[in-house]
Amino acid sequence: MSIDTSLYGSSHSTLHPLECSILRMNDSEDRPRGRITIPQYAMALAHVASLRSEDPFRKVGAAALDFDNRVIGTAYNGLAPGFDAPDGFWDDRDQRQKFMLHAEVNLCSLFKRGEVKLMASTTMPCTSCMQTLCAYGIKEIYYRDIYSQSSAPEIAATYGIHFEQVTDYPLELT
Ligand SMILES: [Zn+2]
Numbered sequence: 001m002s003i004d005t006s007l008y009g010s011s012h013s014t015l016h017p018l019e020c021s022i023l024r025m026n027d028s029e030d031r032p033r034g035r036i037t038i039p040q041y042a043m044a045l046a047h048v049a050s051l052r053s054e055d056p057f058r059k060v061g062a063a064a065l066d067f068d069n070r071v072i073g074t075a076y077n078g079l080a081p082g083f084d085a086p087d088g089f090w091d092d093r094d095q096r097q098k099f100m101l102h103a104e105v106n107l108c109s110l111f112k113r114g115e116v117k118l119m120a121s122t123t124m125p126c127t128s129c130m131q132t133l134c135a136y137g138i139k140e141i142y143y144r145d146i147y148s149q150s151s152a153p154e155i156a157a158t159y160g161i162h163f164e165q166v167t168d169y170p171l172e173l174t
Contacts, residue, residue, distance in 0.1 A: 034170060034173040034174040036169060036170060038065065038069050038118070039118070039120065039140075039142045039164065039166050039169075040166060040168070040169040040170070041065075041069075041169075042063045042064075042065055042118060042119070042120035042142060043063075043120040043122070043142055043144060043166045043169040044169045044171055045061075045063035045071065045074050045120070046061040046062050046063040046074065046103075046120045046121055046122050046144075047061055047122055047144075047169065047171070048061065048074070049061030049062060049063060049074035049075060049076045049103070050076055050103070050122045051076075052076050052078075053076040053077050053078055053103075054078050054079065054085075055077055055078065055096070055100060056090055057093050057096075058077070058123070059076065059077070059122075060076060060077045060102065060103040060121060060122050060123045061074065061075070061076045061103055061121070061122045062074065062075050062076070062103040062104050062106075062107040062119060062120065062121040062122070063075075063107070063119065063120050064107055064110065064111060064116045064118070064119045064138075065116065065117055065118050065119070066115060066116060066117055067117045069117075072110060072111050072115065072116055073107065073110035073111070074107070075103050075104075075106035075107035075109075075110065076103045076106065077100050077101065077102050077103045077106070078100065078101060078106070079099060079100065079101065080099075080101060102125075102126065102128075102129050103121060103122075103123075104119070104121055104125050104129035104132060104133060105129060105132060107119060108132055108133070108136050111136070113135070113136050113137050114136075114137045116136065116137075116138050117138070117139065117140060118138065118139070118140035118141070118142065119133065119138050119140070119141055119142070120141075120142040120143070120144075120166065121141070121142070121143050121144070122143075122144045122145060123143060123144065123145045123147055124143040124145065124146055124147040124150050124152050124153075124165075125141065125143065125147075125150065125152045126147060126149070126150050126152070127149075127150050127151040127152065127155070129152075130150065130151070130152040130155045130156070131155065134155065134159055134161070138161070139160075139161055139162060140161070140162040140164075141156065141161055141162070141163050141164075142164050142165070142166045143163075143164075143165055143166070144165065144166060144167055146165070
């Protein structure tokens, strides 16, 4: 078994035998190997947030991370805070649409411009949300599901925003 000495800042040959055995015990063989990437981490958070959406037709979650990859917050699509949908509100899929606050807009209510490095959304931002994300200065945007009516890809390309689909985000260690 080899030891990745780069993790410990010293070469293999300088280690005392006891140190070697300690390193072996702590080596990756005894640890879960899977470590998800930052975009996967953000998407997994967005995925969990989407589970809280009250929209029976389309559940969208989003997550924002700062420049140290710390979580600023998560959000999902829904009605304005404090609004209780009357009976029959959800019966008409088209009519409800104009009242829905999109996950990305709700997310942007949690921070100021320049505070967020990256965001992830379980659905590609619509054109309007993409414009809002641009206004907040977000330079990395990850999405899971494609939204074909959105101009987000074109907006991202124009403004130099990293725009990438992330569909593989294991929720358990692999
Ligand atoms: Zn939107």
